[in-house]
Amino acid sequence: MAAAPSAYAWGSLGHTTVAYIAQNLVSQDTKKFAQRILNDTSASYLANVATWADNYRYTTEGAFSAPLHYIDALDSPPKQCNVNYERDCPEEGCIVSAIANYSTRAVTKDVGLAEQQKALKWVIHFVGDIHQPLHVENLEVGGNFINVTFNGARTNLHAAWDTAIPQKLIGNFSLATAEKWAANLTNEIKRGTYKKESKAWSKGLKAKKPVDSAMVWASDANSLVCSTVVPHGPDAVRNQEISGAYYETAIPxxxxxxxxxxxxxxxWLDAIVENAGKDVIKGDDGKYGLSKREFKFADWQLEAKAKRAAFGDDCGCGADHAH
Incomplete structure (x- = not known):
């Protein structure tokens, strides 16, 4: 069961942990803003909605949002990893344009409280998604076509990174488990392992430039595809058991x-709340996608795009998992 595909990038465990960490670090103004918009003053006000976006995309109303959970970098790992906004974000949008758009809407009163709430829930979720390396990579549809085994159970590389790897370390999901992991990681950020390097984690973060900010995060995660996810290429892990040495390298x-x-x-939440109403947050011209532009794709890139289109936005196992 630990290797069973999950409905959520990072799994419910990862997404909820991300939200709890954010709760531990946001300013009081951001806390008040989020609790008001979400109509939730509980101790899990962000954590309670961390996986909403995945459930919503399986509804008729929310189906349009499925492609917004990722950006398919048309790079060539492990030889070269890079993500390019013009090349990789289609007109219907991607996770980068979605973060920009919904960050704007979350703090714009004119859209109405219901729309602000949905926008905030998307931002909470998508900032988690963009840190999963296989959500910013096209290779074999984000690793969905790279079959592996984990603890003897058949799965794929994407699902393993989403769920099996973190759950082997922490255990199965519960709010209490996620809250405890978040407390440990928050302590590492404030006083421990990550204290020094975390000072650089906000580099490039500018509320005035949400696309640029999200691209910093996307590029950071994408680089890990070459260094850690498939450092020797997909065939080195295909049909292999990855709960041993591979896991030990991946889990840190x-x-x-x-x-x-x-x-x-x-x-990011602190930045957009602080700048709300100052006409400085620019969210991709208010569109879900991008303005029309030309980019010349190589034949292999066109084939990769066609493969993604044929695959669709779901991995074929229903609501159990998607890229």
Whole structure:
């Protein structure tokens, strides 16, 4: 069961942990803003909605949002990892344009409270998603086509990073488990392992430039595809058992990405709340997607895009898992 595909990038455990870390770090003004918008003054006000976006995309109303959970970097790992906004974010949008758009809407009163609430819930979720390396990578549809085994159970590389790897370390999901992991990681950020390096985690974060800010996070996570996810190429892990040496290499990276996501979510929420009403937050011209532009794709990139289109936004196992 530990390796069973999950409905959520990072799994419910990862996403909820990210939200709890953010709760531990946000300013009092941000806390009050979020609790008011979400109509929740409980001790889990962000954590309670951390996985809403995944449930919503499986509804008729929310189906349009499925492609907004990722950006398919058309790079060539492990030889080269890079993500390019113009090249990789289609007109219908991607996780980068979604973070920009919904960050704007979350603090814009004119859209109405219901829309502000949905926007905030998307931001909470998407900032988590963008820190999962295989959510910013096209290779074999974000690793969904790379079959592996974990603790003897058949799964794929994407699902393993989402759920099996963190759950082997922490255990199955519960709010209490996520809150405890978040407390430990918050302590590492404030006083421990991540104290020094976390000072650089907010580099490039500017409320005035949400696309640029999100691209810093996307590029950071994408680089891990080459260094950690498939450092020797996909065939080195395909059909292999990865709960041993591979897990030991991956788990410190997964842990740090969860910590980074929580830290950056807090910093980002603080930034957009602080700048609300100052006409400085620009969210991709108010669109879900991008203005039309030309980009010349290589043949292999066109084939990769076609493969993603044929695959769709779901991995084929219903609501149990998606890219």
């Amino acid at each position: 990276v997964v842990t740090k990405q969860i910590a980074k996501a929580g830290f950056r979510l807090a910093a």
